[in-house]
Amino acid sequence: xxxxxxxxxxxxxxxxxxxxxxxxxxxxxxxxxxxxxxxxxxxxxxxxxxxxxxxxxxxxxxxxxxxxxxxxxxxxxxxxxxxxxxxxxxxxxxxxxxxxxxxxxxxxxxxxxxxxxxxxxxxxxxxxxxxxxxxxxxxxxxxxxxxxxxxxxxxxxxxxxxxxxxxxxxxxxxxxxxxxxxxxxxxxxxxxxxxxxxxxxxxxxxxxxxxxxxxxxxxxxxxxxxxxxxxxxxxxxxxxxxxxxxxxxxxxxxxxxxxxxxxxxxxxxxxxxxxxxxxxxxxxxxxxxxxxxxxxxxxxxxxxxxxxxxxxxxxxxxxxxxxxxxxxxxxxxxxxxxxxxxxxxx
Numbered sequence: 001x002x003x004x005x006x007x008x009x010x011x012x013x014x015x016x017x018x019x020x021x022x023x024x025x026x027x028x029x030x031x032x033x034x035x036x037x038x039x040x041x042x043x044x045x046x047x048x049x050x051x052x053x054x055x056x057x058x059x060x061x062x063x064x065x066x067x068x069x070x071x072x073x074x075x076x077x078x079x080x081x082x083x084x085x086x087x088x089x090x091x092x093x094x095x096x097x098x099x100x101x102x103x104x105x106x107x108x109x110x111x112x113x114x115x116x117x118x119x120x121x122x123x124x125x126x127x128x129x130x131x132x133x134x135x136x137x138x139x140x141x142x143x144x145x146x147x148x149x150x151x152x153x154x155x156x157x158x159x160x161x162x163x164x165x166x167x168x169x170x171x172x173x174x175x176x177x178x179x180x181x182x183x184x185x186x187x188x189x190x191x192x193x194x195x196x197x198x199x200x201x202x203x204x205x206x207x208x209x210x211x212x213x214x215x216x217x218x219x220x221x222x223x224x225x226x227x228x229x230x231x232x233x234x235x236x237x238x239x240x241x242x243x244x245x246x247x248x249x250x251x252x253x254x255x256x257x258x259x260x261x262x263x264x265x266x267x268x269x270x271x272x273x274x275x276x277x278x279x280x281x282x283x284x285x286x287x288x289x290x291x292x293x294x295x296x297x298x299x300x301x302x303x304x305x306x307x308x309x310x311x312x313x314x315x316x317x318x319x320x321x322x323x324x325x326x327x328x329x330x331x332x333x334x335x336x337x338x339x340x341x342x343x344x345x346x
Contacts, residue, residue, distance in 0.1 A: 278303025289317025
């Protein structure tokens, strides 16, 4: 059904379509029986899909990547479509509008997107309140979705003060999320990727680890990295994981590479996602898994448009996978196809 309406949706501005689709999905789920129907059509419940990763039990290994639900508006609805976990954000301490529009572009000939959103979000307080409201809505005996909090810094915060922004988000979300993701790899906030250098990154992660205890509870902290890192930089990343004791890596964010693109919007500034990043992302996963000898979990994201794409990342060393651009191009049926293929191969 999604493939029938996709050509119409793709005639309009991508950001406007995103809000149109999410608003109507929320409306549908509010109708009597709407949520149950969504689960019946899209969901797959099978104990063999469950995964235990960094101390958390996931209903299935297919998650929604950060960037789709920036303000924690769609958690229940995404669960009803079959996702095993949802990562909200990127959230920043203060609300910010992001970069000027237009800031998202489809590249249909390349099955890709370019975005330069710039961490547009309503701020960490709004996200925290909405996640808490979702948790209160979960009925006794019903399994709540695993929720990740992807955190970043405000655009106006200089890099030397970035750690304070990450701490603010960490403290505010600590009681409502299951894991954290430190985002220093978006290409759309000026200077942010400089924080991927070993010194600044060690400082941020060590500081968060020092704060990572509340009433005897700690949260897994993951680092989201770019697909454009060299092997030497990836060696540093593996060493940073070991030294700081964080839980794992998300590989990867969007790329700044434009090699091989054919679509009219190919030269737009921003981060490229979708099929063109698939190989790069998988190579990063494989390299980190091999160099670390599987010492830490990796969540694989980037260019997953089919069940085979997801299996390739799992075979390369990923413990879980996430969708974003593939979800937009292929629709919610992709989630079920991946889970069915995983069950077939077990």
